[in-house]
Amino acid sequence: MTEVVATNQTILVVGGGISGMTAALEAAECGKEVVLIEKNPALGGRVSQLYRYFPKLCHPTCGLEINQRRVKQNKRIRVLTMAEVTGITGAPGDYTASVKIAPRYVNENCTACGDCGDAAETTVDDAFNYNMGKVKAAYLPSRMAYPQRYVVDPVVIGTPEADKIKAACKYDAVDLSMQEETVQVKAGAVVWATGWKPYDANKIQPYGYDRFANVITSVEFERLSDPHGPTGGKILRPSDGKEARNVAFIQCAGSRDENHLRHCSRICCMASLKQTNYVREAFGDEGKSTIYYIDIRAIDRFEDFYQKVQADPNVKFIKSKVARILEDKEGNPVLHGVDTEGYHRYATPYDLVVLAVGMEPSVSAANIPAEIVSDSSGFIEQDQANGAIFGAGCAANPLDVNRAVQSATASALRAIQVINRVARAEG
């Protein structure tokens, strides 16, 4: 049984991505008790799946490592992974959350030596790499995973393979008797930081993401470019493994569209501008990028970054929302549409097409197990009616990492104020 010590002076942080980690750390480093809930087996969220950040083009692993150390060192933070909040009852200063914890089948004894992974034969989809590869049924979620602890996939439970995996462990860390459990967690305030998910590209029918192998999403392109991704950092297209030297980026794939997501997802323009650097990095002057856009929204100081990319002779900008994608005999996606600067009709083949998919809330506010005021896209609004449940990061708005961290810090401050009131009342 998982023991969680929590009181009305505890802050519950739901979501262990960059926003949740930040909120938890800010609150804990101010002396508050924090329970941090993460659905996945490791902290880090979408940020850990990025190859580089914009605008500095540094690696997210760096910033994440610092945060992981802060979490590890702070005794006030209790981290629950593979856990989901299924219900919240109560009022500000006195909430009770039901938290469902899925079995990991691996306990704290794990040293991440990897012997269980060697013993496993079955493979499962590699969620960290957006299912572009496979991992063994006993796996470390990612290289940077925190906690640095293996997971045994439920598909092998009850099979002789599970016993083999258990036998391979020298530290008695594999526990096949683990069961799903639900614990109650008290909290005075809640920071809801469940983040975002990429919009389902299959819904954008004219782009044929479901039909054409060489039409991929921007988040998949991050993994393709990452040396620790499924291709070892080589930008190879899925259909035939050919180097993708001529890449098209389609902006507003799902965003700013009444048929899909009503809002502008804010990050996609910068993400594509950044990704043209990946193409250049991989192929030098041989790498060509073309960005199809309605208008580039490189917000505030990112304008500099935009201008730098504009100055790159290997990057072309075409002002047009692509109308549809077809495929030629060589498996090249062919982009069809009409541009707005001259109204030229085009039909242009590329090696690879990257859809800059929009952001939608991972957990739409309607599905949060509490009464929450949200906007028409399901992002949490800041509203008195939400009591002491505060949206943070991309659960509240489509934000880049920088702004998500700001938002998380603000939410931590709001939660701390509630806890201080509780503390005064309780004496």
Place this chain on the structure above:
Amino acid sequence: MSIEKYTRSFLKEVEERVEEGHWVKMCMQCGVCAGSCPLGPHWEHTPQKIFMMIRAGKREEVLSSDSMWMCTSCYQCIVRCPRKLPITHIMHGLAYLAKREGLAPKNQPTAQFGQLFWDNLTKTGRVNELKLSLGMYFKDGFSQGIKNAMAMQSVGLGMMKAKRLSPMEIMGGHGVKDKSGFQAMLKKARELEDSRRKLA
């Protein structure tokens, strides 16, 4: 080119006088309508270009354009438009304004058919299929009419067999019971439309 040429007067006119014209300002120039239109390559100006021309005050060029008359009402543009502009309706509205202002291109087949259909229908309150087809066949002269009729022979005979077309319609054809009432109704509707759209 002087800056005075770019006034919003034509946009205002379109907003007042064209069905769904108030949507024109909502276009964000993404071009999905043009790329999705099955007849796209045959348009002189694509829909997003027409909207931009309206905003730029190019009244003469827009209204005398052949473009709006190419619309087949397939509604693909409305379905795809990220801002849900009722593009099909706006195109028909613009075509109607062009027609009323006498700026519609001469000998545009869609415009010709539209006029033929309207005259045919409003005479008796019922469409006279025979006269409508013959009118269309012979619009470019007698010998071309014979050629067209011969080419369409099998379709015509099939329709006759299925009782969808009667040769007796040449005598005047069927109509509604109260023809004068029907015509009075149309007249009133047109008066209302004209005053609302300032078309009179």
